[in-house]
Structure formats: C-alpha cells, structure tokens
Amino acid sequence: MSLIEVENLKVHFPVRGGIFQTVKDHVRAVDGVSFSIEQGQTYGLVGESGSGKTTTGRAIIGLNDITSGKVLFEGKDLSTINKKEYIDVRKDIQMIFQDPFSSLNPKKRVADIVAEPLRNYENLSAKEERIRVQELMELVGLSPEAIYKYPHEFSGGQRQRIGIARAIALNPKLIIADEPVSALDVSVQAQVLNFMREIQKELNLTYLFISHDLGIIRHMCDHIGIMYKGRYVEHGTSEEIFTNPQHIYTKRLIAAIPDSNPRNREMHYENRKLVKAEYDKLEKDFFDEEGLPFSLKSISATHQVALPERG
Amino acid sequence: MWKLIVRRTLITIPQIIILSILVFILAQAMPGDALTGLIDPNIDPATIEAMRERLGLNNPWYVQYFDWIKGVIQGDFGQSFRFKMPVSELIGDRMINTLWLSLATLILTYLIAIPLGIISGRFNDTWLDRMITGYTYIGFAAPLFIFALVMLFIFGFQLGWFPTSGSVAPGTEPGTFAYFISKLNHLLLPALSMALITTVSTVQYLRSEIIDTKQKDFIVTARAKGSSESRVYNRHVLRNSLLPIAAFFGYEITGLIGGTIFIENIFGYPGMGELFLSSISLRDYSVMTALVLLFGLAAIIGALLSDIILSLVDPRIRIK
C-alpha cells in the first residue's frame, strides 16, 4: 500500500465581486489531481507559477481547505476525519518551506523553534527536550551549542537545516518540501539537497518535493507529476518524463531548461524553436476549449499523459 | 472602480445608523430629559406627567428614537433649553465658523507639511532634516492647549498682532470687504496654532514615505534611464510619496474635530467646539447630542473620503 494516495483532489477558491462581495466564480487552483507515493520514495511535483503545485502540497497538510477528493494517508482519508484524529496524523506529515528567512520566527531561539512540534505533541521534561533538540541539531549537521542562538545568526543554508530539524523532530513519515532550495545559492543548494537525501535513507522518509527547477527534480525524484493550470499534464518515472516526454507542455518545459554544454547552444536554440512551433500547432489538440489539459490516459504502466478522448 | 466607491459609500449607511443609535442611547442614559430644567419645579407632578405623555417621553425607547431621528433628518434637533432657541439654528452659524477654521487649518497644515516633509525626506540625516524632525518631536510632545495658550499670550496679548477672541470684530457689516478681512484676522491665530501642532504627524508621514520611496528599485530604474536627480524626485519620488498623504486627508478631518474643541475654547472662537464644551458644562443635552452626532458624522465622512481618494489616485486599486 502506498503511504499516501491523493484521489481527484480539488481545491477551489471563491472569487468575490460586485457591490455585495458575493461569490461570483471559483479559481480552480487544483482541479482533479491524483497521485500516490510509496514509502521511502521522492515524488516530484513540477509546474510553473500558478500551476497549483504549492496549493496541492498545502491542501495535503491542511493549510488549504479541500473542496473535494480524497487524501488517503495510511488508508485514512484526511479530507473527512475529525479534528482529533487529524492532529495525530499531522504529526506524521511535516512541511519544509521555501524561504528560510521568513519561515523561522526571528524572535525565538533555535531551541524553541525546533522544540515547538515536540511541545505540541510530546510531553517531555525540560532536560529531555534539550537533549532531543541537541540530537536533532547534530543530525542536521549544526553544532548542538548553537541552540541558544537566534535565526539571524545563521546563514541561509543553516536556516534551512533548522527548518528541516523542526520538520523531522517528531519522526514524521512524509515531508512536503515546497521549493526548499529555491532561495539558496547554488553551493548551499547542493548542501541541503545532499542532506535531504541522507536523512531520507537514515529515517526512511517519504518526500513530496515541489519545485519549478527541473534539474533539481531530476536529481531528487523517482516519480514526477507535471502540473499546468491546476491539472496534471503528464505523470511518470523521472526517466520517462525526461527522456520520453509525450505532452507538448512537458516537451516545452524541458526544452526551456538551459543546457550546461555551450557547444549545444545553437542546436538547443533550434530545438526550442521546433518545440515552440509544435506547441503552437498542436495547442488546440492538447488542451480543451478553456485551455485546460484533458484527463490522463495511460500509455504504459507507469506513464500517463493528458490526451484528448479521441487520441 | 465605481463599484468599489458605491460599496464603500453603502458601508457608511449602517455606520451612520449605529452612530445615531449610540448617540441616542447615551443621551437617554444621561440624567434628566427634555423637560428637566424647562419647567418650574412648583408645577403639579400630575401635570408634568401629562406633558411627558403628550411629548412622547413615556414611549418605549425605539419609538422615541424614531421620533428623534425623524426630526434629525429634517434638521430638527430640538430646543436648546439654555439659549431658548432651536438647536439647528444655534449650531448653524457656529458650524460655518468651524468650517472656516478647519479649512484654514487644513490649508496651513499642508502648506507647512509638504515643504518640510519633502526637505526632511529628500535630505534625510542632514542638519536640516534633524531640525525638522526636532520640530516634529516638539509638536508631538507639546499639548495643543498649552501651545495655543502660549501663542495667544505672545501674539495676541504681548504683541497684539491678532484679536484675542471672537470670530469677527463687532460692528462690521456682513458682506463687506472689511468684514471678510476681520473674519480672516480672527481665524489666523487659532488656525496657525492648531496647524503647527497637527501638521507634525503629516510631516513625519511624508518624510518616511519619501525615504521609503527613495529606496525603491524603480528609483534606480529612473536613474538608469538617465533622469537627473531633480527629475527623479519630482517625477518619481514625490508623486509616489504624496499618494498616501492624499489618502490621509480624510483622517486629517477627524483629527481636526478634537483640535477645534480645544482651540475654539482657548481663543473664544464661537464655533461648534466651543459650543460643545459650554453645552457640557451647562448640561444642555439636546445641543450636546446634536454636536456628538455631527462630529461622528464628520469622522465617518472623513474616513469615506480617504478611501475614495485612495481608490481614485492609486491605479492598483482603481483598476479592478
């Protein structure tokens, strides 16, 4: 059984308008998304701004209300369980945020930041708590003496590690990482990514990795879902998506990534033009009248693409 | 955008209704009623009771409220027992005096605030800026009524440059030029005293807006385009900093209400503020109620104006 299964998840936000601020319409931020993640794997959710990838992550962890659909975590449906049960589940799902500068309360010491989830869920004595926090700090590669410092005394990469320490404090099973390295310099990115993989092995963690950076997604993920306007356009293993993309949107996304070999420059530029021409030509076939992707059709056991009914 | 303005204007209706109910309840809660003090205490209680019944004073509060509000809408605030004249008539002249005083204060406030704020913001951390911020600190610290007394003492009594009370010299013919000059002359000192104190918040506000705008990226863009420093300031910094100041205008009005109460009393200027204090000390309830209602209305309209101005000048709100 998968650790988490998302079935036809929808998150719609009301749009209010008119003189009396009545609900006029809905923004379909997430509009029928399904995927599942096996224990110990990393699932990549890719898309550009406005694709709904972040909202999907936030809905799973309860930061956005689910309009319809199911989120099955170890068989329990998170969209219907009551508050009390939910609190237990929340212990097993933690989140790492994009911006290590604003996601840590600047007025709290690191000891308090990391201990916060422990205080919410576990009844530890002050001494036990300190020992646990120090263990966590060591685990994320920070000096245990640093627990009495404030976030501003740390570099961006170190802060992200503090964020990770907070996220793993309760031995969660699933971590939702929303653009965890986007705000960091390249060399620091490497540090955080390596570290995330290390603790994944050590603690048998499952990741839902949300990012717009396909290089990082390729490096980190086993399976990938590509989102566009709240829906999936393609889903498959990393290998399938990167070597055999089927949807014109996926192709365009991959063609847009800069090639690190300068000798391929011209070829890559021409290829981008070809892909763009193909996209413009086939746009009507690949999207419905509203410009939204169709529902997914399987083209192999692991690979699904949003294709029209007839095709 | 018009939708926004209509919606914002509609919101003032419940605000006004709630205000009027509050004012009415407060008036009811005060000891005595419209008959108290009006009647000879030697009259037979039964007669008084009959009069109360006839005047509707024994009706439930909401019936009384509707009677009262019906009158208010028609401009009838009842009788002032002290001055023995209709409240509306009593307030009428004073309201015009207060309007003139407020207008003069507003003009002076901006005449002082804009140049000082601009200098202070543009040349921040120079000695000029330190002098101006020094002045604003004094303005924040000095109580208006003490400052006004000092002004009155120096310019009114010692130097004798301005009249020390009233709104116009007695005996001048209304409508003549001399009348106008006399009015202005009486206005100037109280308006200046108030403006000098109330302007400091606007100076500070403008200063911090300018300093803030100066550090925005689009100011760098303006320089990168080849704009001269003066153009950078006039076209980009100033325009963008004055916007919140314009929106602040409505709230200035609210601030003026408190100011006029002090100022008019100190300068013996016959306006609403002066009337308000005297009606309190004389327990002239009907006048007091009417004034509180009017002040409240002015505050609501001020806030409304602020929001409308902001929605007119800021395209980020205007275009929706």
Place this chain on the structure above:
Amino acid sequence: MNDVLLNIKNLKTSFRIKDDYYAAVDDVSLTVRKNEVLAIVGESGSGKSAFAFSIMGLHTRAKIEGEIDYKGINLAKANANQMKKLRGNEMGMIFQDALSALNPLMVVGAQIDEAILLHNPKSSKSLRKKQVINLLNQVGIPRPEKTYDQYPHELSGGMRQRIVIAMAISNQPELLIADEPTTALDVTIQSQILDLIKELKETIHAGIILITHDLGVVAEMADRVAVMYAGQIVEIADVYTLMENPQHPYTRSLLNSIPTLNEVKEELHVIQGVVPSLQNLPRTGCRFAARIPWIEESAHEASPELHEISPGHYVRCTCYKDFYFPEQAEEERNYVAN
C-alpha cells in the same frame, strides 16, 4: 583592439560600514567588447551586482576607485551630468525584479516614453509614441497599443520583464547590463527572455554584461565568462574553455555542485564553509583558501595574481595546480587499496 567598448582597470568599490570602508569589488580588471556577451558569475556576496552598479554609476553611497574607461571617458570619475547623458542612452540596464523596477503609478508606455524623451528632448510626442509601440513590438508584446496604457501590475512577469528590456534598449545602447534578468521568472519565460536578448544582440550590436548565478544561463548565452568570488575575479575565459576546462577550485566546485539533466549524480559536491560577509572578507592571501582547507597552505600565493595559463584564460592564485576534490581522492584510494 578597436572593438573594446569598456576597459576596466583595478576597479574597487567600497561601502562604508560604521567608520570603515569595505571593498565589495576589489581590484577588478576586465574588458568588454562590442557584440559580445560577457557573463559575470558568482553567488550572493560575490560583488557581481555591486560591479554592475559601479559601471552605471548607480551607487549613491560608495567609494569607487580605479578606472572604467568607456570611449575615453573614465566613468569612475565622470560627473553627474556626463553620467546622466550616458545612462539610458549609450548604456542600458535590465533589472532582476521587473515588478519593483517599474513605477507602479505610471502606465508602462509612459515609462518607456520617459526613457526616450530624456535623451531626445526635442522629439514630438506622437513620434515618441510610435517609437514606443515599435519597441513593444520588438520585445514581443502581442498588443502594443493596449499594453502602452496598462500599469505594471496588470501585466504578467514575463511581459513586465519585456517592458524593462524595451526601456533599456530604447536608445540603442552600445552597452547593455543585464543584472540577473531571468532569476525571478519561470523556466519557459526565462528561455523566451534569453532568446529575446540573444536576438536583440544581433540587431543592436551592443556589448552585453550578463550578471547571473546560473551556470546554465551562462552556457546558453555567454561568449566569455568571468567568475567572481569575494569581490575578485578568480577565473576568466571564453565560455567553452571555462565550462570544459575550468581551473580555479571555485569554478570547479561550482560546476560540480549543480544537478544537471545530462548526468544523474549520486551526490552533489558541497563547498565547505560559507561565503564570508563583507566585513569578514580575508583581505590577504587566497580568498578561497578557507573553503578548501585540505589543500596545503604552500599551494597558495601570498598575494594571488591572475595568471594567463593559455591565451585569454586567466586564473587567480596558484592553488589550482594542486587542487583536487576530497571525495575523488577517497575513491582513488579505495581503488588502489582494492
């Protein structure tokens, strides 16, 4: 060397912190030629943006020393009036965050119009309007007439960046400085903007300084690359040499630390330690030494210079000769042991 547009010698840009000046750009010398894209690569704190701002004279409170020779004018010493005439006219700049780089209270057309007007004060309003519409067309705005009267917040991120570019090229600049022009954008928009800059380069023949932290962007765009670390250039070469045969330990570490699509690495290289802050920069010896502590001290120069190791390829300090990655050394040891 007739085609040299900009000749920078020993540029030093210092900022005042408390009572001392600290150099964010320290002794940088390089040339920019017509028709070339020179990429300046570095992480935050490397001084690359401070360098760009120094050329444009956009620092308001910095001490600038050295020489920035542009057509015989030393920009480091030029007065406000001279700079005003050059900025936006012969030198254009593209900024990272287009939303904040545009005035929120002016329609975008008027903002481009201003850029033209400033350098052509006698041009008529109708002519300028035509020019603006042409520019909007040139940068690929679909409905220029409509866009002219729109405010920045009404446009998408990609469109806004196109407006900023239109503004920068409005007077056919000879030098174009692009400061992280695509960092804030989505990948597909990024590739569109990069292609646009490439195409514009062909038509306006400007020398372009491209400031970026993204080595992929460098590989796509640059002719020559200068790598900056802690205020200094540590390596400079043409793009092929730099990407295929990098020498300086920092360049090599940086290239090893990014995940790429072409090869899946088990582990990314991590550069030890952190970028020192401006106040804590080592001012003597090899500035990168602290990040590669396993390299012997004797490998570094006492006062590291740029050495020309092959024509046009310069590397700072001698430590590159002895540099190796510790994880590779370990692998080799294991191999020998087995």
